Amino acid sequence: MTYGSRSIICDAGSGLVALGQRLLQDETTEIDIALTHFHIDHVMGLPFFAPLFETGVRVRLLANEAVLSCSVEEMMRRLFAQPFIPMGIDAIRADLSFQDLSDVAMHSVGDATIECLELCHPGGNTAFRIRHRDKSVVYTGDFSHFEADQMSTLTAWMDNADLGILETTFTPQNYDPHKSFGHTHWRAAGQIAAQAKKWLGVHHHHLADDHTLDLVDQELRAAFPNGRLGKDGQTIWL
Template sequence: MSSIENQFTVRLWGVRGSIACPGAETVRYGGNTPCIEMRVGGQVLIFDGGTGLRVLGQSLLSEMPLEGHLFFTHTHWDHIQGFPFFVPAFVKGNCFHIYGAPSPNGMTIEQRLINQMLDPNFPVPLQIMGSDLRFNDIQIGQQIYLGDITIETALLNHPGQATGYRVNWRGCSAVYATDTEHLLDQLDENLLRLAQDADVMIYDATYTDEEYHSTTASKIGWGHSTWQEAIKMAEAARVKQLVIFHHDPLHNDDFLDRIAFQARERFPQAVMAREGMVLQLIEESALEVDSGVAPELKISV
């Protein structure tokens, strides 16, 4: 087996929520909206198509012709605005399998991506994309199988609904859970099951507890969680590595540095998501899971 086929690697291309916010105060953590790439057993898996997808697309041009799988949590703008600028999707010979749950009103993922690119919102329709786009409507709760990769799904607590994903391969697992709002009186059982004993959990922690419960500008009901609740979930699910994700555009680098310090004091395996961050689950260790040896996780930026 080649080294590429031996990998389970997670790379963060966009870590910001709500709206892209490039600028001098967001250089260290990044200003692009959500996009996660996973290389698993030789497969290319992409989660969400925020503005980070444009940057990922540029990096993939050297690998064409390319086949990949693109999973959407939901289609709020910050999660789809990079799709019209994803250059590999315009190139004939490439193939992308696109997955998403129908919206509560029954609109498919294909319809929603088409609508985003209709005049007068965008000058180029989706039909101009030259790659082979294969759309797959999924039901939240079903499992998706790509060879020996299993992808689990769960309902997240977000206005208009969102889907959480868990990727399992040879004893390793990575959970992508954004956008989601914690429950006020208990842990979300859907997410708790999805994240149980995961090696990595990428979790929506847009706010602090103070911001969330503010008496003047409460964020209750907005569909996002806090870093404090992220730690509660990570501890309850026995997650090995927590990645605090979907940063508020108002949170500059210095603010996120302070959250990172506080989070690590409470949960040493917590890290703040940064553009360019790579989390590598070493498959050789994963092969030894049956003997009780946990997968090794390496993080680099």
């Protein structure tokens, strides 16, 4: 989410690499990265995020440390080290800082705000509701949809949200053998996001090819006219 010279990024998977190049081209100098959790598919782009190695850029990593296994800084020091990466965190040239989101209910990020909601996932996960002026975006990260209280709050967050971004790793047909994985499927996500103005299903299963995803997208759109699967490089103006 970019506004003015500032960007808020949710999670830091492989897509962060190309995004980093784009942010440098756009001369974005204030970057906040909100991490739902620290599983490798959500942080693997950080060592290859070009703005981290540019002077004059401010990068802040945010996470709700109360629901995760370690602090943001500790995670970065583990990631930027052998045997994973042949450089230490001292290689970073940007003005890097860390913020724990667990101390207050709502945080300011420039003139936007961010709220957290703990969701069920092995090792913890935090959904985010980000508001800027009269616009709101809800981003779930990874979650299982069986916790009734959590789903009640998440559904309320989606009510009239300008955009919901929900993980839809599985389909209703292949979900049952994977219930313990801490993910959901597109039909459950669509029911949660039914009152959002629009929503995207993301975090596609790594074995799903484009043809399979096209079929899922058609079925999803038929069931939920306000939803669709997200695509790499997609831009949405709010």
